Amino acid sequence: MAMGFVRLTTAVLLTATCLLLIAVVDSADKITTCDYGDLRVHRLYCDHGVIKVQEALYGRSSSLVCADDNPKKYLANTHCTQPNTANRIKKSCNGKKLCELSLEEFRKPDPCADTFKYLQTNFTCLPAITVVTCEGSVAHLHCDLGRVIYVYGADYGRRDRTTCSYRRAPLELENVDCKHPTDLVAKMCNGKYGCAIPASNAVFGDPCITIYKYLEISYTCQLLQTGSCEKMASGCFRLTTAVLLTATCLLLIAVVDSADKITTCDYGDLRVHRLYCDHGVIKVQEALYGRSSSLVCADDNPKKYLANTHCAQPNTANRIKKSCNGKKLCELSLEAFRKPDPCADTFKYLQTNFTCLPAITVVTCEGSVAHLHCDLGQVIYVYGADYGRRDRTTCSYRRAPLELENVDCKHPTDLVAKMCNGKYGCAITASNALFGDPCITIYKYLEISYTCQYPVTRPH
Template identity: 65%
Template sequence: MDSYCFRLSAVLLLAATGLLLTAVSDSVDRVTTCDNNVWQVHRLYCDRGVINVTGSLYGRSNSLVCAEGKSHKRLANTKCSQQGTVDKVKTSCNGKKSCELGLSDFRTPDPCVGTFKYLQTNFTCLEAITVVTCEGSVAHLYCGMGRVIDIYGADYGRRDKTTCSYRRGPHGLKNITCLQPTPLVAQMCNGRFSCSVTASNAVFTDPCVGTYKYLEISYACKPPKVSHQGVLQFGVHSINMDSYRSRLSAVLLLATTCLLHAAVADYVDQVTTCDNNVWQVHRLYCDRGVINVTGSLYGRSNSLVCAEGKSHKRLANTKCSQQGTVDKVKTSCNGKKSCELGLSDFRTPDPCVGTFKYLQTNFTCLEAITVVTCEGSVAHLYCGMGRVIDIYGADYGRRDKTTCSYRRGPHGLRNITCLQPTPLVAQMCNGRFSCSVTASNAVFTDPCKGTYKYLEISYACKPPKVTHQGVLQFGVDSI
C-alpha cells in the first residue's frame, strides 16, 4: 500500500497545479548600503527561510540613493556598476538564513572614479529545511510524499565561534572566516528522495587547517521533474507517465487520502556522529520549533554506519548500547531550538571494548512558543482561545555570551556552560491559561555564581485534558 500511495501521490503532485510546491515569498526585500567608510558591512537576513538573491549592484543607478551630503558631481553618473557583483553576492548568500559582506570586496577596480557608490541587493526568502552538521558527523537529508531534494546552498567551514563548539578549545574555533560554498552536496543529492553526506575534510577538502568545522545545508522538497517525453525524473531513476494519466481521475480520491495520511505523519530527523576523536560534538537543531528526542543510541546497532576505514572486527558487534543514553540526550535537548553534546559524556563505562562506536539520535521538531527572560525580569506565558500551557522545556543559566549581554562586563558573561534544565516551570505553569515566572536565583537556585543568567522557556498552547469522568483539567483546577 505504501508503494501504491507513493506512485499515486507523485501523479497527484504533478496534476495539482503547484499547490504543494515549496512556498516562495511573493515580496522582494531590498538592502542598500552606502559606501561611507572602509569597513562598511552589507547584511542580508531572512526571518523565515533562506536567501535567494535576484539582483545586486555595486555602483550607482539612481541619483537619489545614498545622496545625502553629496555633491551633484558625485551623483551624476547613474550608469555605474561593478562587473560580477551579483554572482559574488549569490555565491556568498544564496541558501543562507543570513550573510554579511564587506563593501571592500567590491571596490577594486573602481567602476567609476569620483562617483559616490553603494551596494544594493534585491532578494526573496525561500521556504527551506536547514541542516547544520558538525565535522565528523553525517547529515541526513530526506523528502517524503513523492518529492525529491533540491539543494539551495551548502557550505563547509566555520563562520562563528558558537556553532559546534561544545567543550572545544578556543584555538580550534578562532578562524571564523573560512565557511566556503561547495557544489558537491547538490551533485550528490539533487533529485533523490534521501541522501546522507559526511561532514569531513575527505569529502570537501580542508578550508582551514586546525579549525573544527561544520557543514551547513539548506534544501527544499519538490515534485520530481517531468521531461519533454513525459518521464518522471527521480535522480538516476525515471517513471513513464503515459500509463498513469488515463487513470488519474479514477484514483484521485485514493491518492488524496494517501497524501493526507503522509502529510500528518511525523517527520523524524536523524543525526549520526562517529566517535572519531576526543572532542567530537553531536549537534541537534530545529529550523522551526523545538527538539523532541524520540530515540538515541551510543554504541553500534548497524555494521554499515560509521564504517569507513574500520576493520570488520571493530564493526561486528551490532548489539552494543550505552545505558541511559536517550535519557541524557532528552534532558539536554528537549524543548530547545538547538543543543550540543560531547561524545565524551557517553564513553564511560565503555559499553563494548574494541568496537568502534557512534552516537545516533532521532528527533522531531515541535511547533512551540519560545521565551527568553533576563535575570531579574519576569517571563509571561499566555494561551488564549480556551487553551492551556504545556511546557516543553525550561533552562536557567547561560550558554552564550550574547543573550542578555547589553552593557554587561565580560566577567559576568564568561561562563557559558551553566544553562541547567529545571522542572519548576512545568510544575508552576502546565495546564494554566497564563503564568508568570521570575528569572531569579531565589526561584531556581544559582547554577553559576557571578554570572548574569537568563531563563529559556519553550511551550505550546493545547486544549485542556479531559479525564475519564468527563472533567476538564485546568492546572490545579477542574470543572
C-alpha cells in the same frame, strides 16, 4: 504527550502555514549599502527561509540613490557597473539565512573612479530546511515519498564563534571568515529521496587549518516534474509558483510531524553532537551511543571494529531527552557517553532521532519574571525549561566577562511544568531562590518552551 494533549489538526496547520508562507514565496526584498570608503557591511537576512539573489549592482544606476549631499558630478554617471557582482553575491549568499559581505570585495578594479557608488541587491526568501552539522558528524537530508531533495546551497567552514563551539578552545573558533561555498552537496544529493554527507575535510578539503568547522546546508523537498523543465544546478526541476506553494505548505507542516536524524562519529577527541530546530523546539524520539549498523561511520576502519552491531550505552535516550527536550538548539559532547565503555573493541557513534514541535520560547534574565499566557479557552503545556547559561551573549548587557564565562551551566528543571501546566496564565521568577544556583558568580537566565492547547475533557 505527558501531562496533556495537543490538537493540531491538518486543516488548521495547512491554513496557517499556507497563509504565512505565501508571502515568503512571492515577496522580494532590496538592500542598498552606500559606499563611503570605509568598512561597510552589506547584510542580507531571511526571517523565514533562505536567500535567493535575483539581481545585484555595485556601481550606480540612479542619481537619487545614496545621493546625500554629494556634488552632482559624482552622481551623474548612472551606467557604472562592476561586472559579475550578482554571481559573486549568489555564490556567497544563496541558500543562507544570513549573509554579510564587505564592500571591499567589490571595489577593485574601480568601475568608475569619479562616481560615488553603492551595492544594491534584490533577493527573495525561499522556504527551506536548514541543516547545520559539526565537523566529524554526518548530515542527513531526507524527503517524504514522492518528493526529492533540491539543495539551494551549502558551505563548509565557520562564520561565527558560537555554532559548534561546545568546549572548543578559542583558537579553534577565531577565524569567522572561513567561507567555502560548495556545490558538492547538490551534485551528490539533488534528485534523491535521502542523502548522507559527512562534514569532513576528506570530503570538502580544509578551508582553514586548525579551525573547527561545520557544514551548513539549505534544501527543500519538491515534486519531481516530468516533461520540459528548468535546468538548475545538477537537477531538472520546474519551480513554478504552484509547486513552490505546495512544497512550502507541505514543508512546514513537517515541522510538526517530520523526524530528523543526527549522527556523530566518535573519533575519540572532543566531538560535538548538535541538535537544532529551525522552527519550534526539540523532542527526542530515540538515541543510540554504540553501533547498530556496520555501514554507519565506517570510513576506512577495519571490519573487526564494525562487526558488533549490538553495542548500546544504556540510558542514552533519556540523558539526551533531559538535556535537549524543549530547546531550539542543543549541543552535547560525546565525552558524556563514553564511560563505562559499552564495547571496547568497537568503533562507536552517537545517533539521535528527533522531531521539532511548534512552541513559544521565553527567555528571562535572572531577577526578572517570565510571563506565560494563552488565549481564552487554551491552557499552558510546558515542553521544557532550563535555568543557567549556555552562551555569552544572552542576558549579557553590561555584565562583567567573569559573570558570563561558564557556558556549560545547565540546570534542566520540571518545576515550571509543575507550576504552570493546565493554567491560562503563569508568572515565574528567574531566581536562585526558586531554582537553586547551578553556577555561583555566573549571571543566569531562565529559558522556557511551551505551547497553548485546548484542554481535553475525559469521560467519567
